[in-house]
Amino acid sequence: MTVRHSRDDQGDSRDLAINPVFSREPLQVPRYALPRAEMDPDTAYQIVHDELMLDGNARQNLATFVSTWAEPQARRLMDQCAAKNMIDKDEYPQTAEVETRCVHMLARLWHAEDPRQAVGCSTTGSSEAAMLGGLALKRRWQHRRRAEGKPADRPNLVMGINVQICWEKFADYFEVEPRYVPMEGDRYHLTPEQAVELCDENTIGVVAVLGSTFDGSYEPVAAIAAALDDLQERTGLDIPVHVDGASGGMIAPFLDPDLEWDFRLPRVASINTSGHKYGLVMPGVGWALWRDKKALPDDLVFHVNYLGGDMPTFALNFSRPGAQVVAQYYNFLRLGFEGYRRVQQTCRDVATRLAAEIARLGPFELITDGSEIPVFAFRMSEGTDHFSVFDVSAALRESGWLVPAYTFPKNRTDLAVLRIVVRNGFSHDLADLLLADLRRVLPRLDKQNEPHRTADDAGGFAHGAETKNPRSPGRD
Numbered sequence: 001m002t003v004r005h006s007r008d009d010q011g012d013s014r015d016l017a018i019n020p021v022f023s024r025e026p027l028q029v030p031r032y033a034l035p036r037a038e039m040d041p042d043t044a045y046q047i048v049h050d051e052l053m054l055d056g057n058a059r060q061n062l063a064t065f066v067s068t069w070a071e072p073q074a075r076r077l078m079d080q081c082a083a084k085n086m087i088d089k090d091e092y093p094q095t096a097e098v099e100t101r102c103v104h105m106l107a108r109l110w111h112a113e114d115p116r117q118a119v120g121c122s123t124t125g126s127s128e129a130a131m132l133g134g135l136a137l138k139r140r141w142q143h144r145r146r147a148e149g150k151p152a153d154r155p156n157l158v159m160g161i162n163v164q165i166c167w168e169k170f171a172d173y174f175e176v177e178p179r180y181v182p183m184e185g186d187r188y189h190l191t192p193e194q195a196v197e198l199c200d201e202n203t204i205g206v207v208a209v210l211g212s213t214f215d216g217s218y219e220p221v222a223a224i225a226a227a228l229d230d231l232q233e234r235t236g237l238d239i240p241v242h243v244d245g246a247s248g249g250m251i252a253p254f255l256d257p258d259l260e261w262d263f264r265l266p267r268v269a270s271i272n273t274s275g276h277k278y279g280l281v282m283p284g285v286g287w288a289l290w291r292d293k294k295a296l297p298d299d300l301v302f303h304v305n306y307l308g309g310d311m312p313t314f315a316l317n318f319s320r321p322g323a324q325v326v327a328q329y330y331n332f333l334r335l336g337f338e339g340y341r342r343v344q345q346t347c348r349d350v351a352t353r354l355a356a357e358i359a360r361l362g363p364f365e366l367i368t369d370g371s372e373i374p375v376f377a378f379r380m381s382e383g384t385d386h387f388s389v390f391d392v393s394a395a396l397r398e399s400g401w402l403v404p405a406y407t408f409p410k411n412r413t414d415l416a417v418l419r420i421v422v423r424n425g426f427s428h429d430l431a432d433l434l435l436a437d438l439r440r441v442l443p444r445l446d447k448q449n450e451p452h453r454t455a456d457d458a459g460g461f462a463h464g465a466e467t468k469n470p471r472s473p474g475r476d
C-alpha cells in the first residue's frame with residue numbers, strides 16, 4: 001500500500017551513509033528510525049535533496065494528470081501562504097474570501113442557475129470532493145426514504161467500471177454498494193441504457209465522469225440525465241447525477257462551450273474538479289459544488305465562527321494548507337477565460353497531433369485521439385503480438401518518459417493500452433522528442449519474437465486506472 005519502504009537485502013535497519021565530503025558529523029544516520037540528535041541544517045538538506053534526485057523528472061511524467069509546472073509568481077504566493085491554515089477562517093479572512101470567490105467563479109463557469117445560490121468548497125483534491133459529493137447524495141436519499149417510512153439501509157451508487165478509484169473508496173468507506181457497469185466491446189465508459197438498468201429505489205445517484213481516466217473520453221452526461229428523466233416519468237424514481245469533472249470540469253467550459261454536461265442539466269446535483277489538474281495549480285486542491293442549498297443537506301454542514309459571524313464548512317480534513325487555494329485564485333485572475341481557453345486548446349492541439357503521429361507509426365491503434373480531455377490511449381494494432389504495450393512503456397522509460405501501460409477492467413481485461421496525458425508545459429517540441437524516442441526503440445522491439453513484459457511487470461503508475469475488485473496487490 002502507500003506505506004512502502006524500499007527494503008533491500010540488508011534489511012530496513014541499514015544506516016544511510018553520508019557523503020564524507022561534508023566533513024560534518026554525523027557520518028551515518030538511521031534510515032527508518034529517528035536520529036538520536038540534531039544535525040546541521042545544510043547536511044539534512046543535502047541528504048533529503050540527494051535522495052529525491054532519484055525521483056522521476058516531473059515534466060517527463062506523462063502518466064499523471066496533476067500539474068507539474070506553475071508560474072514563479074504562483075510559487076511565490078504559495079510560499080507566502082505556506083503557513084496559513086484554510087480552517088482558520090477567522091485569522092485569515094482574506095484567504096477565506098478568496099476561496100468563496102473561486103467557488104462563485106466555478107459556479108458561473110458551470111452555469112449554475114443562480115450562481116449566488118450555488119454552494120461549494122475547496123478540498124484537497126477530487127478524491128475528497130468525491131467523498132463529499134457522495135455523502136450528500138447518500139444523506140439526501142436517506143432523508144427521503146425515512147420521510148417515506150421506507151428502509152434506508154441499503155444504498156447503492158451506479159457508475160461505470162472506469163471510474164477513478166476514489167469512487168471505489170467512497171463506496172467502501174461510507175458503506176454504499178457500488179454498482180459498476182462493465183465495459184463491453186468498444187464501449188469503454190458509462191452509457192445511458194446501462195446506467196438506468198442498474199438503478200432502483202435504493203440508488204442514491206449516478207456518477208458520470210467527464211474525462212475517464214482510462215482513455216480520456218467524456219461520458220455522455222446529457223444523455224444519461226435524459227435517460228434518468230425518462231426513468232422518473234416511467235417509475236417515479238428521481239435519481240440525481242454527480243459529475244466527476246476532475247479533468248473535464250476545467251476543459252469543457254473553455255473548449256466545448258456547447259456541450260451540456262453541467263448545472264444546465266437540472267438533474268446534475270453536484271460537480272467536482274481537481275484544481276491541481278487542468279485548474280493548473282500544483283498539488284493539492286480540488287473543488288466540490290452543489291447546484292443549490294437543497295442539494296447539500298444542512299445536517300452535513302458544520303458551522304465555525306468567522307469574524308463573529310457564522311461560516312459553514314463541509315470537509316473531511318480540519319487543517320489544510322491555504323497556499324493552493326490562493327494559487328487557484330491567482331490562476332483565475334492571471335489567465336481569465338481567454339487565458340485558460342488558450343492553455344487548454346494548446347494541450348488539445350498537442351494531444352491530437354501526437355495521437356495522430358502515433359497512429360501513423362504502424363504498430364499502434366488509437367482507442368481515443370485526445371480530442372476530449374487532452375488524454376489518449378492506444379493499443380497494439382491487430383496482429384502486432386511480438387511485443388507488448390508493457391515493452392513499449394519500459395523502453396520509453398530508458399529515456400526518462402513515464403508512459404503507463406495497463407489492462408482495462410471487466411469485461412475488457414483482454415485489452416492492454418498505453419496512455420498519454422498532455423498537460424500545460426508539454427509542448428509540441430517535447431511531443432516531438434517523445435516521438436523521436438518512440439521511433440528509436442521500435443526497430444529493436446520489432447526484432448522480438450514474443451513480448452518480454454506483461455501486466456505483472458507494469459509499474460503502478462496508472463493514476464486511478466487500476467483494476468477494481470477483487471483488490472489486486474498492484475493497485476497502489
Ligand SMILES: *Cc1c(COP(=O)(O)O)cnc(C)c1O
Pocket residue numbers: 065124125126127128130164166209211212213244245246247274286464
Ligand atoms: C484524478 C481523478 C480523480 C481523483 O482526483 P484527485 O484530485 O487526484 O484526488 C477522480 N476522478 C477522476 C475522473 C480523476 O481523473
